[in-house]
Amino acid sequence: EAGVAQSPRYKIIEKRQSVAFWCNPISGHATLYWYQQILGQGPKLLIQFQNNGVVDDSQLPKDRFSAERLKGVDSTLKIQPAKLEDSAVYLCASSFDRVGNTIYFGEGSWLTVV
Amino acid sequence: SQQGEEDPQALSIQEGENATMNCSYKTSINNLQWYRQNSGRGLVHLILIRSNEREKHSGRLRVTLDTSKKSSSLLITASRAADTASYFCATKDDYKLSFGAGTTVTVRA
Numbered sequence: 001e002a003g004v005a006q007s008p009r010y011k012i013i014e015k016r017q018s019v020a021f022w023c024n025p026i027s028g029h030a031t032l033y034w035y036q037q038i039l040g041q042g043p044k045l046l047i048q049f050q051n052n053g054v055v056d057d058s059q060l061p062k063d064r065f066s067a068e069r070l071k072g073v074d075s076t077l078k079i080q081p082a083k084l085e086d087s088a089v090y091l092c093a094s095s096f097d098r099v100g101n102t103i104y105f106g107e108g109s110w111l112t113v114v
Numbered sequence: 115s116q117q118g119e120e121d122p123q124a125l126s127i128q129e130g131e132n133a134t135m136n137c138s139y140k141t142s143i144n145n146l147q148w149y150r151q152n153s154g155r156g157l158v159h160l161i162l163i164r165s166n167e168r169e170k171h172s173g174r175l176r177v178t179l180d181t182s183k184k185s186s187s188l189l190i191t192a193s194r195a196a197d198t199a200s201y202f203c204a205t206k207d208d209y210k211l212s213f214g215a216g217t218t219v220t221v222r223a
Contacts, residue, residue, distance in 0.1 A: 004156075033211075035213075040215070041215050041216075042118075042202050042204075042213035042214050042215045042216050043157065043202075043213045044213070045210065045211070045212070048209070048210070055209065056209070056210060091156060091157070093156075093157075098209050099208075099209065101145060101147070101162055101206065102147075102159050102162070103159065103211060104159070105149075105156035105157040105158070106156050107155055107156045108155075108156050
């Protein structure tokens with residue numbers, strides 16, 4: 001079974017530039033998550049999708065972050081404009097359903113903002 | 115803000131020794147989960163314990179849960195070099211999984 005795919009793995013951008021991360025969840029998984037993990041900290045949920053609807057985006061900085069999951073499969077997370085404090089690993093994860101107790105994580109997209 | 119807090123922040127042990135880490139949380143939960151993260155990789159689910167369970171085993175892992183104290187512990191027995199990683203507890207309410215800051219475990223050969 002293929003895991004959660006993410007790209008790019010690494011990205012370095014200057015502050016005020018924009019960046020987009022792509023995620024393809026495990027086939028059949030209805031729930032998709034984007035987490036932000038700053039170095040030395042645990043993952044923080046940015047947004048949770050159930051199919052193509054948003055379940056929770058309470059911790060998403062909506063003035064600069066956006067995410068979409070148009071067809072209920074792939075998802076894109078965008079940051080525009082980026083700030084230095086956005087340097088982090090962006091982890092995509094998926095689970096079978098909203099109640100799914102096991103969440104499967106991708107390898108992450110490492111962002112450095114300089 | 116993060117739900118769980120792990121203790122200690124870092125742990126260094128000799129191969130073959132046991133490693134114990136603790137997690138405290140603040141609000142009621144449906145279950146508590148432990149994940150492992152190797153350096154530069156994503157998180158891997160290790161074990162889940164439900165709120166009505168007190169202890170669970172999986173291979174060399176033993177998890178306990180005390181809902182009255184809002185705390186959990188993860189024990190790794192007979193540690194190996196490959197156990198070197200960060201370990202995170204995560205608490206689940208109805209739909210949301212919230213992670214602590216993690217314990218970094220180093221197993222010395």
